[in-house]
Amino acid sequence: MARQNQRITESQQSMLSFIQDYILTNGRPPTFRDIQRGANISSLSMVSHHLDALRDAGEIEFSEGSSRGVWVKGLPKPGDFMRVPMCGVITCDGEHGVPTPDADALRNAEDWIPVARSLVGNAKMEDLYALRASGDSMIDAMINDGDLIIMRRNFDYKDGGLYAVMLSDRNETTLKRVFKDGKKFKLKPENPRLKPFWVDAQTTQLQGRVVCVVRAM
Amino acid sequence: MARQNQRITESQQSMLSFIQDYILTNGRPPTFRDIQRGANISSLSMVSHHLDALRDAGEIEFSEGSSRGVWVKGLPKPGDFMRVPMCGVITCDGEHGVPTPDADALRNAEDWIPVARSLVGNAKMEDLYALRASGDSMIDAMINDGDLIIMRRNFDYKDGGLYAVMLSDRNETTLKRVFKDGKKFKLKPENPRLKPFWVDAQTTQLQGRVVCVVRAM
DNA sequence: GGTATAATAGAACAAAAGTTCCCTTAACCT
DNA sequence: AGGTTAAGGGAACTTTTGTTCTATTATACC
Incomplete structure (x- = not known):
């Protein structure tokens, strides 16, 4: 033996x-x-x-x-991770809003962020992209200046998720927690100290879902 | 050619x-x-x-x-990542406080989180551990229920960082942003809407530094 | 001290895996 | 059509690499 x-x-x-x-x-x-x-x-x-x-x-x-x-044993394997293209900055100052890059922009990004696959669920790599939060305008969504935000195009809608919400009548895109409420969307800031509000579903587009937020310090 | x-x-x-x-x-x-x-x-x-x-x-x-x-080319290599042991939950309700595991607890953890090395800087693997935030008691530090918090023992002090702060006179450990201010520490909640306060450096221990916060959604 | 058992070194061997060569087939141009 | 060039197929060859065998040295036990 x-x-x-x-x-x-x-x-x-x-x-x-x-x-x-x-x-x-x-x-x-x-x-x-x-x-x-x-x-x-x-x-x-x-x-x-x-x-x-x-x-x-x-x-x-x-x-x-x-x-x-x-x-x-236990050493991470390449398959445990994905690369996510870095596609710009969210300012949320009304002027720029949340960028939504197309497939070409994703493929040709110059910066790539390695991310554990367990963080992004079953998302395909082509649908993921990363944004950098700038300023404290997303503090209501519990997102801080400098945070890395990983977004997903082609998401399946999940009630109560954080989305990049485009309000076409106000020409404004922000990150909000979204609930369906009949013909309206209930938009709820992540910060429990702020009150939710309702918008018309017709003038609202969900452009991407926030899959993950990463803050390095 | x-x-x-x-x-x-x-x-x-x-x-x-x-x-x-x-x-x-x-x-x-x-x-x-x-x-x-x-x-x-x-x-x-x-x-x-x-x-x-x-x-x-x-x-x-x-x-x-x-x-x-x-x-x-561009495929992530094993060396781009580390494994961080999952070492429990922060409740911050005064009863439990922030856990600070020892070397043995770190080595024998059952759950390991894969993390991109670029997120944790030059930290050694032995010094890193992960905690899960529970409840909304750390909302002032911009940390939400369910967030993954990666901590570092044996840190080098960096003014303005988020630390697990042990107040021995109050027998309480919480996460706060810390600045040195003479013989006192200035503890500043991450949320700009809350006011900072001062504590005596003698009755204060910095048990670990928050290296990274990850929120999967 | 002698014997049994495990650890070790060295080499030879066998299998796996990269490299090259030559001939065939297809494409292209004038 | 003929010739030139690129692409493809197959096999043999060389190097790399895993495996095994035996003789030797160290260790432990009685």
Whole structure:
């Protein structure tokens, strides 16, 4: 039986760190010989042994019979993330409003924000874009100056969500929490200290849904 | 000269999509033979040709002479991200306050949140943990019910940052924006409608710094 | 001290994977 | 139609890389 089932030795630990660093640095797993060199293991068979031990200990997993098949458990994989194009600034000063970029603008953006897929639900990458909030005009929606706002085009309407709302009669686009109320929309600022108000559904367009707000500090 | 410097053919495009999908699904790049099978390319030499074309078009990059060396440009790499352990809930009702887990609690957390490294600056992974905000008691700090708060132990003090502040005389821990003001700390709620107040630096401990706030909707 | 057991080193081997060559087919131009 | 050029197909070849085997050294136990 494998004695190493519980604890791993020092050289196995250093091997594990090397493999993790290698993956983080190079974006792909190392070969056995990469590991031998990088973690100062004396022979290839030792690499193989230690890998077995690490797998028994539940630290790594690897697909046998194929190259570069080692992976450190729990390490994030590229598929856990998406890139979202950065498409401008929300000022909400009435003049600019909330920008709604088209497909071309999305594809050719120069700035891309990496975002965990778990944050954006089942949204397709083509439908997502990011905006930067400017000023404190969205403080009612609990959005602060500098916040990153991730928006989704082609959303499925969900009552009570935050939307980029276009009021065509006032020629104004803002972010508000939206509820359907017969032939009217109830627009409710996110801040509970402010009162909701109603608008006519005919003169109202929901241009995008706020999927996520990120504030780095 | 290579004609394909500008545009890529249809089969090259489908090859590119396959490679991207493969990386996202498997977490490592495909081999030439994987590509041949997966993208229905008739021969290995065609795979090689198309890869050259895609590289000339700036769509991919690859390290020659080593296996699984293809990478789609712009695709996020594991090194772009970190995992942050989820360590409980902030209620801020005076009874619980803001939890401050120790190193062991961090390592053995059951839930891990993937976070873009660009969000957390130069913080080490061991110093980061995540909390879930509960209730609207932190609305003054522009933090809403359900928000994900990423905290950092072992921070370097930065004037004007959001901190988990422990007031030992009141036996209370809350999140506030902090400024040094002689021998006192000025604690300023994030909401500009509320007034700041001062506390004695001696009876005050800064237990952690808020690095990032994430709100999924 | 001797024996059994595990750890180690080194090399050879086998499989996987990248590279190249040559011939065929299609497209294009005059 | 003929010739030139690009695209495609297939296979052989070389390098990279995973696997295994055996002889050797260290360790533990009696």
